[in-house]
Amino acid sequence: MVTRTRFDDSECPVARSVDAIGDWWSLLIVRDAFDGSRRFGEFQRSLGVAKNILTARLRSLVAGGVLESVPASDGSAYREYVLTPKGKALFPVIVALRQWGERNFFAPGEPHSQLVDRRQGERLRALEVLAADGRRLDPDDTTVRKV
Amino acid sequence: MVTRTRFDDSECPVARSVDAIGDWWSLLIVRDAFDGSRRFGEFQRSLGVAKNILTARLRSLVAGGVLESVPASDGSAYREYVLTPKGKALFPVIVALRQWGERNFFAPGEPHSQLVDRRQGERLRALEVLAADGRRLDPDDTTVRKV
DNA sequence: CCACGCTGGTTGCAACATGCTACCAAATGC
DNA sequence: GCATTTGGTAGCATGTTGCAACCAGCGTGG
Numbered sequence: 001m002v003t004r005t006r007f008d009d010s011e012c013p014v015a016r017s018v019d020a021i022g023d024w025w026s027l028l029i030v031r032d033a034f035d036g037s038r039r040f041g042e043f044q045r046s047l048g049v050a051k052n053i054l055t056a057r058l059r060s061l062v063a064g065g066v067l068e069s070v071p072a073s074d075g076s077a078y079r080e081y082v083l084t085p086k087g088k089a090l091f092p093v094i095v096a097l098r099q100w101g102e103r104n105f106f107a108p109g110e111p112h113s114q115l116v117d118r119r120q121g122e123r124l125r126a127l128e129v130l131a132a133d134g135r136r137l138d139p140d141d142t143t144v145r146k147v
Numbered sequence: 148m149v150t151r152t153r154f155d156d157s158e159c160p161v162a163r164s165v166d167a168i169g170d171w172w173s174l175l176i177v178r179d180a181f182d183g184s185r186r187f188g189e190f191q192r193s194l195g196v197a198k199n200i201l202t203a204r205l206r207s208l209v210a211g212g213v214l215e216s217v218p219a220s221d222g223s224a225y226r227e228y229v230l231t232p233k234g235k236a237l238f239p240v241i242v243a244l245r246q247w248g249e250r251n252f253f254a255p256g257e258p259h260s261q262l263v264d265r266r267q268g269e270r271l272r273a274l275e276v277l278a279a280d281g282r283r284l285d286p287d288d289t290t291v292r293k294v
Numbered sequence: 295c296c297a298c299g300c301t302g303g304t305t306g307c308a309a310c311a312t313g314c315t316a317c318c319a320a321a322t323g324c
Numbered sequence: 325g326c327a328t329t330t331g332g333t334a335g336c337a338t339g340t341t342g343c344a345a346c347c348a349g350c351g352t353g354g
C-alpha cells in the first residue's frame with residue numbers, strides 16, 4: 001500500500017507531535033481555537049477551508065485529544081469545538097511559530113496580526129530555550145540523548 | 148485548478164510559517180539538521196523518506212531560506228545541507244513540539260529521545276510564554292491585534 | 295405551526311501529492 | 325579500472341485535497 005507515512009510509533013517526541021498536528025490545516029485550526037473560534041462555521045469562514053476537509057480535521061483533532069466536542073455555550077442544539085488541556089499545551093508551539101513568522105516573513109512595517117498581553121496590550125517577550133539552571137541555550141549547546 | 152491552498156500572503160504570521168514548514172516532512176528534516184544531519188543520505192536513512200520526496204523537500208527548504216546547500220565539509224565533491232540563521236531560529240519551535248510530544252504521547256517510563264543541555268547533560272527547562280514584564284502568560288491572558 | 299434560511303455536515307469527481315521501485319550518472323574506494 | 329556509494333530522476337499506482345452539489349436538522353418570523 002501507498003499510505004502516507006505515520007510517525008505515531010517513533011521514539012522521537014517531535015515525530016509524534018508532527019503526526020498529531022503536522023498537516024496544513026490542523027495548526028491553523030488550533031490557532032483559531034486559541035483566538036476564540038468554537039463553531040464549525042467560524043473555523044470554516046476564518047480559514048476558507050473546504051467543509052469536508054474541515055470535518056476530517058476536526059474529527060482527527062478530537063480523536064487526538066486536542067479538541068473536544070461540547071454542547072454549544074449559547075444553549076442551542078449545535079456543538080462546539082474547544083481546546084482540551086492537551087490542546088492548550090500547544091500554546092508555546094503556536095507562539096513560537098508566530099514569532100518565527102513575524103521575524104522572517106514580513107517586511108518592516110508590513111501589517112500583520114499580533115499576539116499581545118491582554119492586560120498591558122504589549123507584545124510578548126521572545127521565547128527562550130533555557131537550561132535547567134536558567135542559561136540561554138543555542139542549538140549548538142544541546143544534544144539528543146536516548147532514555 | 149485544485150492546487151493545495153497556500154498561506155504565504157496571509158496577514159497571520161502563523162499561517163506564513165505553516166506555509167514554509169508545515170508539511171509532514173519539513174519539520175523532521177529541520178529536526179535532523181539540528182541534530183547534526185547534513186548529507187542527503189543521512190536525512191534519507193534517518194527519516195526513511197523516499198528519495199524523490201526528500202529531494203523536493205530539501206529544495207523547497209533551500210528555496211525558503213531555511214536550509215542552505217554548501218560544499219561538503221570533508222572536502223569531497225558532494226554538497227551538504229545546513230541550517231541558515233533563519234533555520235536556526237526555528238529552534239524554539241522544535242523544542243516546543245518536542246516538549247509537547249514528550250508530555251502527551253509517551254507513557255511514563257516509555258523510552259524516547261531527549262534533548263539535553265550539552266554542558267550539564269540535564270533536561271531543558273519547559274518553555275514559557277512571558278509578557279514584556281516577565282509575567283507567565285496563559286492562552287487566556289493574550290489576545291490578537293492587527294497592526 | 296410551517297416555510298424558509300442557517301448550520302453542519304456528506305458525497306462524487308477531478309486534480310494533485312506521496313510512496314515505491316527501477317534506473318542512472320558522477321564521485322569514491324580499492 | 326572496476327565495483328560501490330552517493331545523490332539523485334522517471335514512471336506508475338494509490339491517497340489526499342479542493343470544489344461544487346446536495347441534504348437533514350435546527351431556528352425563527354409570521
